[in-house]
Amino acid sequence: MNERPKYSLIARHLARAVVLAGIGLYIARLSATGSLSLYISPRMAAYTKLASVGLCFIAAALVYQALKAWDGDRSSGCGEACGHEPAGSWLRQLRAGVLFAVPLALFFLTPDTTIGSAMAAQKGMKLSGVNVALANQAVPEPSATDAELDLLFPHDSLTKPYADYGKMLYAEPEIEIADRRYLETLTTLSFYPDSFTGRRASISGFVYRDDSIGESQFVLGRFAVQCCAADAIPYGIVVESPDAAKYANDKWMTVSGTLAKTTVDGVEVLMLQVDAATEIEPSKDPYVYPDMDFGA
Amino acid sequence: MTNEANKWTLTLSAALMLTLLYFVASGRQGSWPFGSPVIGADQWHSVKTVFVSLFLEALPFMLLGVLVSSVLQSFVSEAALARLIPRNPLLGVLCACLLGIVLPVCECGMIPVVRRLLRKGMPAYIGTTYILAAPIVNPVTVLATFSAFRAAPEMALYRTALGFAAAAAVGLLLYRFSGKTAYPLRADTGSHPHAGSHHLADSHPHVRSHLHPGSHHQAASAHAHRASRRAPSSRFLSFCSHAADEFFEMGKFLMLGAFLTALIQTFVSREELLALGGGVFGSHLLMMGYAYVISLCSTSDAFVAASFNGVFPASALLAFLVYGPMVDFKNTLMLLSAFKARFVLNLLLLATAAVLALSLLAGWWLRNAAS
Known part of the structure; x- marks a missing residue:
């Protein structure tokens, strides 16, 4: 029991406390500046915030332990008695420090980031909402009643929520593809393309383009996030505008126009023929979230 | 040997990570973040x-797992656990499949819990079945x-049924081929590096069973005894110290897993991956490969799957x-923090075979049902 292990024990407790508290404070800062939603969906954010409190708590306990060790109170906590002395060489210690502290500092201290059209290209931009029907499901038949709306929105019991939502959208003079129910709105429009052709619609999002669309076109899209930015899927709509070339990738825009049909990679999708376009600031929360209450 | 290899893997990964970070950081060129010679x-x-986002999402669940593990360490005895686990292997595996309904910890939180349970004498095939089934067979998923x-x-129904069947199949195969006494945990991990006794016990794995706990278990329970005699405040401190130990142990692997997954997601495009193959067999294999590399939580991957519909x-x-919930890239690294590399490899192969076979069977059944 010489003096050296005691100092390294204290150093280890303190180093760990710094890392734990650092992570906790980083989360607190993200939460305070509102940028937590760049990484975690609001649904999951509560758990992450709770974890930050827990980490700070454990960090405090470690500091307390280090102080006690400093006072020479070896019976407290776990001293050498149960094998808590820093085990291993300096290389091992250094490696552990490097693995934790360096990436954390680098990732956490650099400015907040988000994903954009580069990631959308890697993940594949979806242009027709979620494909709701399984391949082996029957195509819905128009219902027996002869009401005009029912003919426009044929459905079975499973696709009824989309038909109901479609009828609601159909009644509006201009369909706003808003943040709330972004995904459900795009899906409904794509599920009944014929019923919506010729209707007016507006949408906001970031500009994306790839080889599959024409010179006078671009895609305006958003990432739909379920739990965190790692599971984001880009959903968008083709926009046709004579000024298309003016708008660079990742620029945020609001456009409105008339819905029409076009073909991308041999698949028929909806397209917005734009008559009004404005550049906007990127949304504070760039992502959209599936509506858990849809159809419930 | 394996442990030595593991240590070197970790050191090399750390070095690799630093190199990559250097390249990333060296691209700062004054008016950062605009451009970099290596990574744009x-x-x-x-x-x-x-x-x-992966790190922050996994964090609360890993912490929860670490806390549950510390509670198990302090409050659940080996004897109590042995009484709870059915002796009949078939019954044991079926119970393990359903354990996720009552103890729904996600993939990241599960590994410290299972490691603690195995240390306390739970047979490896039961623990493994729980690892595989719990992320799928639970109400949240x-x-x-x-x-x-x-x-x-x-x-949702098919997924639950298939997950249950595949986990049970792997559990029973493990029981058949490695038996009750296999001890798959790594020797050099854990909050109790009692030198000596570990290596002795691990070089003779056959002495371990949940009826005759090895020297490690005795050491662990002796420690629990010692802890229980101490004052509450110092028990609490030791609880925090254990939690911190385990947090850093798992955290290394979470960090590495999250970082490499982020690189994969950024540099491997879905189109390129999809172009790799076609046909019924190819599509199953591809979707499994994609699930493995993108390493998503079982609560968020359903929306990604839905985007492949059609x-x-x-x-x-x-x-x-x-x-995906059973094994993925991030999860493999975290498994390696607790389990021997060889065991993890066997687990990967068994899970792959079971899921591929069962999903192909399900596909055949679905096609016949439709026509």
Whole structure:
């Protein structure tokens, strides 16, 4: 029991406390500046915030332990008695420090980031909402009643929520593809393309383009996030505008126009023929979230 | 040997990570974040966003797992656990499959818990079955799947059934081939590096069983005894110290896993991956491979699967939905923090075979049912 292990024990407790508290404070800062939603969906954010409190708590306990060790109170906590002395060489210690502290500092201290059209290209931009029907499901038949709306929105019991939502959208003079129910709105429009052709619609999002669309076109899209930015899927709509070339990738825009049909990679999708376009600031929360209450 | 190899893997990974970070950081060129010779600003943004989001999402669940593990360490005795586990292997495996309903900890939180349970004498095949089944067979995942496939609610049912069947199959195969006494945990991990006794015990794995705990268990329970005699405040401190130990042990692997997953998501495109193969067999294999590399949580992968609807048959989506929660890239690294490399490899192979076979079978059944 010489003096050296005691100092390294204290150093280890303190180093760990710094890392734990650092992570906790980083989360607190993200939460305070509102940028937590760049990484975690609001649904999951509560758990992450709770974890930050827990980490700070454990960090405090470690500091307390280090102080006690400093006072020479070896019976407290776990001293050498149960094998808590820093085990291993300096290389091992250094490696552990490097693995934790360096990436954390680098990732956490650099400015907040988000994903954009580069990631959308890697993940594949979806242009027709979620494909709701399984391949082996029957195509819905128009219902027996002869009401005009029912003919426009044929459905079975499973696709009824989309038909109901479609009828609601159909009644509006201009369909706003808003943040709330972004995904459900795009899906409904794509599920009944014929019923919506010729209707007016507006949408906001970031500009994306790839080889599959024409010179006078671009895609305006958003990432739909379920739990965190790692599971984001880009959903968008083709926009046709004579000024298309003016708008660079990742620029945020609001456009409105008339819905029409076009073909991308041999698949028929909806397209917005734009008559009004404005550049906007990127949304504070760039992502959209599936509506858990849809159809419930 | 394996442990030595593991240590070197970790050191090399740390070195690799530093090198990559150096390249990323060296691209700062004054008016950062615009451009870098190696990784463009867009890609750096993607890497950072995915890394931070994976880390922050896994964090609460890993912490929960670490806390549950510390509670198990302090309050559940080996004897109590032995009484709870059915002796009959078939019954044991079936119970392990359903354990996720009562103890729904997600993939990241589960590994410290299972490691603690195995240390306390739970047979390896039971623990493994729980690791495989719990992320799928639990109410949270069922609900998430249901809401992602709103117009095809049977997907949630198929996913649960397939996950149950595949986990049970792997559990029973493990029992058949490695028996009750196999001890798959790494020797050099854990909050109790009692030198000597470990290596002795691990070089003779056959002495371990849940009826005759090895020297490690005795050491662990002796420690628990010692802890229980101490004052409450110092018990609490030791609880925190254990939690911190385990947090850092798992955290290393989470960090590495999240970072490499972020690189994969940024540099491997879905189109390139999809171009690799076609046909029924190819589509199942591809969806499983995709699930492995993107390393998503079982509560969020259903929406990703739904985005493949229409591109691939439903049974390939099921393969994605069942395989991903069982094993994926991030999860493999975290398994390596607790288990011997060889055991992890066997687990990967068994899970792959089971999910591939069962999802192909499900596909055949679905096609016949439709026609």
